[in-house]
Amino acid sequence: MAGIYLHVPFCRQACNYCDFHFSTNTRNLDAMVQAIVAEARLRAPHFLGLAKGKVQTFYLGGGTPSLLPPESIKTLVSGVSKALNLDVTSLDEVTLEANPEDLSAECIDAWLENGFNRLSVGIQSFDNETLAWMNRAHTGEQAEKGIQLAHKAGFETITADLIYGVPTDRHWKEDVRRALALPIRHLSAYALTVEPKTLLGTLVKRGEEVPAPDQQTVKEYNHLCKTMEDLGWSHYETSNWAAPRENDVYWIAAHNHAYWSGMPYLGLGPGAHGFFPPQRYANVSSNSAYLRAIERQTLQDSREVLSPSDRYNEAIMTGLRTAKGICPSSLQAAHGFRPDVVDSQAWFTALDCGDLISIEEGRYRIPEPRWITGDHVSASLFHVG
Numbered sequence: 001m002a003g004i005y006l007h008v009p010f011c012r013q014a015c016n017y018c019d020f021h022f023s024t025n026t027r028n029l030d031a032m033v034q035a036i037v038a039e040a041r042l043r044a045p046h047f048l049g050l051a052k053g054k055v056q057t058f059y060l061g062g063g064t065p066s067l068l069p070p071e072s073i074k075t076l077v078s079g080v081s082k083a084l085n086l087d088v089t090s091l092d093e094v095t096l097e098a099n100p101e102d103l104s105a106e107c108i109d110a111w112l113e114n115g116f117n118r119l120s121v122g123i124q125s126f127d128n129e130t131l132a133w134m135n136r137a138h139t140g141e142q143a144e145k146g147i148q149l150a151h152k153a154g155f156e157t158i159t160a161d162l163i164y165g166v167p168t169d170r171h172w173k174e175d176v177r178r179a180l181a182l183p184i185r186h187l188s189a190y191a192l193t194v195e196p197k198t199l200l201g202t203l204v205k206r207g208e209e210v211p212a213p214d215q216q217t218v219k220e221y222n223h224l225c226k227t228m229e230d231l232g233w234s235h236y237e238t239s240n241w242a243a244p245r246e247n248d249v250y251w252i253a254a255h256n257h258a259y260w261s262g263m264p265y266l267g268l269g270p271g272a273h274g275f276f277p278p279q280r281y282a283n284v285s286s287n288s289a290y291l292r293a294i295e296r297q298t299l300q301d302s303r304e305v306l307s308p309s310d311r312y313n314e315a316i317m318t319g320l321r322t323a324k325g326i327c328p329s330s331l332q333a334a335h336g337f338r339p340d341v342v343d344s345q346a347w348f349t350a351l352d353c354g355d356l357i358s359i360e361e362g363r364y365r366i367p368e369p370r371w372i373t374g375d376h377v378s379a380s381l382f383h384v385g
């Protein structure tokens, strides 16, 4: 299986915590759409050889792709589809990231017509003061109305993003309650992290903002875990929950699953990453440099060939972020290393102190209450060398 990710590098305004690649200058929007299509043509031969016709997911992310006019989205989807000889309507999962302020009836209908069947809505909070603090461009009421509208118009799967661990006076339980009152089938929730090259990072450095205490962040995460468990949702990855579908099947995001499983994916657009095993690439994070390179029919990216050790470490990191955990024998077969041999002391220490538990024959995971702080467990199991 393989996935396709398109990065639309424009936003209406800069959220105070965001370190993704984007620009608030939309002057080159049309040129960017054409350039992403041209990049698809340049990368098509290599990608199609790897994917072997098994493309499963298409994801239009960013940035804020929903700020593109419907005509531009149509040009982008049809252009990339043609370059890759693909019919997006035949894929399992075709996702558009949208911000609540863009959820108009006209846009929603156009997105459905273009083959999108899944909407990922960046809500972050319903509390208007918190949204203003984040410098988001929408209100909580806009998010609620927009999601109801998209659901009624025919979006089968809607997923929402929330952020916890925010140092404002908002009530996290109320945010969770309002999200779950909506017709969503999937929820992603992330802890607010203070990245140095953001407005928030600068304010914290100057002492003008103070991050939320760790105890608050952990308490909010635990409240969400408990609420979702009571509702019968699957907490299948550290930050992701899926509603029940039928017969023990849940509305799990196939696109993310492809990333975590080490499958090939094509990344298009400035700042996008792609993976053509064993090589990973990252496109230049500059709209102007990207446009200049594509105009010359070239690719400006940095590339890294992952060693067996790198791939093993990634499998440990991503595997231990999932409910399925890791299987030492499978890791040995796929990458040549197994954690109980790479560092047996770290392995047995993690088991003895409860950071790792056995879940079924041969598989181990981090238990849910410790998931949020689990990265140190993964790091202790890495192969160095």
Ligand code: SF4
Residues within 6 Å of the ligand: 010, 011, 012, 013, 014, 015, 018, 019, 020, 022, 062, 063, 064, 099, 122
């Ligand atoms: S809308 Fe999304 S990508 Fe754009 S600045 Fe905000 S968080 Fe970042």
